[in-house]
Amino acid sequence: MAEKITPRNVDYSQWYIDIVLKAKLADYSPVKGCMVIRPRGFAIWERIQAEMDRRFKETGHENAYFPLLIPMSFLKKEAEHVEGFAPELAVVTHGGGEELEEPYCIRPTSETIIWAMYKNWIQSWRDLPLLYNQWCNVLRWEKRTRLFLRTTEFLWQEGHTAHETEAEAVEETLRMLEVYRSTIEEHLCIPVLAGLKSDAEKFAGAVRTYSIEAMMQDKKALQAGTSHFLGQNFAKAFDVQFQTRDGKLDHVWATSWGTSTRLVGAVIMTHSDDKGLVLPPSLSPEEVVIVPIFKNDNKAAVFACADGIKGALKSSGRRVTLDTDDQNSPGWKFAEWEMRGVPLRIELGPRDMEAGNVVMVRRDTSEKITVRAGEVPAKASELLAAIQANLLARARAYRDANTRDIADYEGMKAFFGPAGEEAAGIGEAKGGYARALWCGSRECEAMLKAETKATLRCMPLDDQEAVHGSCALCGQTARHRAIFARSY
């Protein structure tokens, strides 16, 4: 058997770390707060990236690349922005053997350097919209880090768009939120709520921030992507004006939106189990692994048969690998491939072979299905689609089962329990999503956070009807319906 991992019921955090390290997705690095993404982890990111990029291009966006370094003075041009990011900056003070006249920071996000360039490129309404995206690394100095979920350096994409009108910019903000929602649900099998952030939680420099929020197995929320309506804030800070259709001058309207390698962590945490990683077929480096079961006297025959099945699967477009290891037992190999999260395993032994059968095993349900060898490609295709659908449905059912309507503050406190007393394992974890009315005041958010660590995750866009009644926190007149949860 492969080395065991900590069960979720004992310590969910350690279970997560065990999977990341033992499935060789990432590793700690000698650089404080930074990790190394190993090939199996990077392959998941590449598959997320490819699908996102396809959808960005489909919606008219182009990729570009802006400098890693940003003059410190640029960051200061937008007051809220610098206040939000200053504590997290890495600063370059020396270059080429000399002290720099003006220090640079490593980009924590690129609004400022991009809007400094947009000033050169935008003169008239004919130059608009600019729909640019950038795939890159960013740095935010973090005190407490967690592999994939929060690291000082991370990989992400940041979209930065410029528009003629407020309405167009708002439309773009919501369009990209929907691109995130659909990609993450369909491709990553993670159900998310799309909604508006409160002012307390919005991006430094934004007018409004929208996010998509996922629920992990310990019932905590994870912010999986954000889309910001920036108004004219950055256009004003960098003096980007354009000639309008009726010959006037106006500041440009802006959006920005981002998702990151954090999504890899969300995938792991949402789907995996005590045997290891569980991956949606859409993201797995291999969709199918074939494990031959053999002894010395039948090895050649079993492998010949396995090779034939591999060929048939490849021809049908499947990503498939054949385990040729002859050092370990079948049981060890089964456990190892379960640890790595391959969605479908094919077991092939001499008795199956003689009967013209193989055994297929689903990673998500452990169900074993005996299939005629000739029907493997068709059955694999059917089962992979079923796994993809099941992972989303299962995660959605879990989230819904852990969402409660809460009417008052006593209910909130009972639902979350006090701050600092969270269980390590998921079995005894309290909380989840508290769906509740809210008056809109920052004080209510602060009070709940202090007492329970729960924060306002978002005000779901599709759940703002019939907001009548009183705030679940202070009892004043409610203005919104919000989701409260502890979060990563």
Add this chain to the structure above:
Amino acid sequence: MAEKITPRNVDYSQWYIDIVLKAKLADYSPVKGCMVIRPRGFAIWERIQAEMDRRFKETGHENAYFPLLIPMSFLKKEAEHVEGFAPELAVVTHGGGEELEEPYCIRPTSETIIWAMYKNWIQSWRDLPLLYNQWCNVLRWEKRTRLFLRTTEFLWQEGHTAHETEAEAVEETLRMLEVYRSTIEEHLCIPVLAGLKSDAEKFAGAVRTYSIEAMMQDKKALQAGTSHFLGQNFAKAFDVQFQTRDGKLDHVWATSWGTSTRLVGAVIMTHSDDKGLVLPPSLSPEEVVIVPIFKNDNKAAVFACADGIKGALKSSGRRVTLDTDDQNSPGWKFAEWEMRGVPLRIELGPRDMEAGNVVMVRRDTSEKITVRAGEVPAKASELLAAIQANLLARARAYRDANTRDIADYEGMKAFFGPAGEEAAGIGEAKGGYARALWCGSRECEAMLKAETKATLRCMPLDDQEAVHGSCALCGQTARHRAIFARSY
């Protein structure tokens, strides 16, 4: 007419800058020595990247991601390596509002951080080979920069592999050199020489460096990629040992290899002309542009016909765009699309339309071909293949015409002319590739460089037979045949 660019015969450097800026491939940034890659430039890089990445994976390599920051002490572990890179480093001294105990540099290349990790991952011959590649940004502080060709920050890929034996590592070094050669010739249409670098020109930390060298239109060489055999240097510096098949301990053998966004500059400089950018169809964001010629009374009919042709081209798998601009004259638009380097232009006016014809214009030769509307997809496919082949053949003919066998130092001096007297335009540019015998001494290289600025570009792998005679520089016994040239 679109704004004109400086002709190559007047000032080749300015011509290059004009194209980069006016075709909107890149722009200067407010960060010293760093550029912004604009969408049309980035689209070329993405197409180079996709093809390279496909070939890396085909040869068994996997992508990973290592930290941007490297502890300064790591760089010092390999003596030649730190000596080579120390003058070019950007140094991070502050993070999260505090001065760091140990400063980090921003990676100029990643051997050191990667070998620090390989130490954790390699114990036995069973862990080998590791065939990893990374797509990322690197920083090398540069005093004199040039868009795409030499910038402080650039994008690149760096392969880092670990092997059991010297022979395997050497084989890998040459395999990747060949992947570079074939990709750059077939996909970028740039003919290159693949050869060994002299010790004076090798990578800091390598045992041997191989490069591929291209010739630009001003007859200067441009190093388009390098592949290094690192021996056991980094394994020893980072103490990476493994248990061999016969139970002993040995240091791991290594290679590294890289290509960068510099290739975009090489493509521009190799193929373009006084009308602007010329791109191989394989790299152009659009393969075909349709420019309708219309007046108010026939606009709808012409556009309907143009739309039909666009649809037919799309269905046949072509990347095609329709110019819908109604502000500028057809002549202006033709010049604009020539500036942008689109390989094939289709002109469609009312008279053509009535006759059932279109006019197709090749960007590389300006040849005009009248084609029946129904035959456009087939003809486009044929012409694009012809353009791809012609660009490589044309560049190869130019290089061969500017390669001379040189026997002695007087010949060298006459071929290159004195340092500091190079012509600005290409018409009067001296030099090219001097193919000459060389004794192997560093002094000979230094002498030639001081007097003519020409350096030893490489010793071509396929041109080392019948090395008999005397060094073209000092007259001593020759040991190699080498290519000397001025370079970027």
